[in-house]
Amino acid sequence: MSSDFKGRNQENTVGFRFAWNGIVWVFKAERNFRIHLAFALLVIVSAFLLKVSLWEWTAIMIIISLVLTLEMINTAMERLLDHFHPEIHPVIGSIKDITAGAVLVASISSVFIGLIIFLPKLFAL
Numbered sequence: 541m542s543s544d545f546k547g548r549n550q551e552n553t554v555g556f557r558f559a560w561n562g563i564v565w566v567f568k569a570e571r572n573f574r575i576h577l578a579f580a581l582l583v584i585v586s587a588f589l590l591k592v593s594l595w596e597w598t599a600i601m602i603i604i605s606l607v608l609t610l611e612m613i614n615t616a617m618e619r620l621l622d623h624f625h626p627e628i629h630p631v632i633g634s635i636k637d638i639t640a641g642a643v644l645v646a647s648i649s650s651v652f653i654g655l656i657i658f659l660p661k662l663f664a665l
């Protein structure tokens with residue numbers, strides 16, 4: 541194995557560790573993230589039990605990752621704004637409202653996707 545390859549491999553491992561630390565940080569700090577994650581796990585277990593199709597799995601995984609990703613970006617944005625501009629300002633308020641709104645849009649979509657996939661299966665039980 542070339543030293544260049546080993547070096548790059550090590551860099552990737554370290555980069556992955558930093559990214560993992562970011563996920564752990566949000567998990568510890570953000571109650572909303574923990575709530576979304578708990579719902580995601582519930583949905584994944586239900587999907588296994590109700591034997592959803594491949595396409596239904598795809599929709600579930602896409603919407604779960606979208607909600608969690610947006611929650612992380614929302615948290616990062618809040619920290620960034622609080623760090624660089626701790627004072628009250630309408631523009632800061634609107635940016636925070638917009639990123640929180642993005643999480644809400646994805647969360648509402650996730651509820652609709654959940655109803656579309658799970659309701660017919662629950663009625664068929």
Ligand SMILES: Nc1ncnc2c1ncn2[C@@H]1O[C@H](COP(=O)(O)OP(=O)(O)OP(=O)(O)O)[C@@H](O)[C@H]1O
Nearest residue numbers: 572618625626627628629630632633634636637640
């Ligand atoms: N510096 C500010 N200037 C103006 N409005 C602000 C400011 N900071 C927060 N706000 C308003 O308060 C709301 C909540 O902001 P905050 O930073 O407390 O988020 P949060 O309640 O921790 O959100 P989350 O529950 O997503 O973590 C924002 O959406 C915004 O409307």
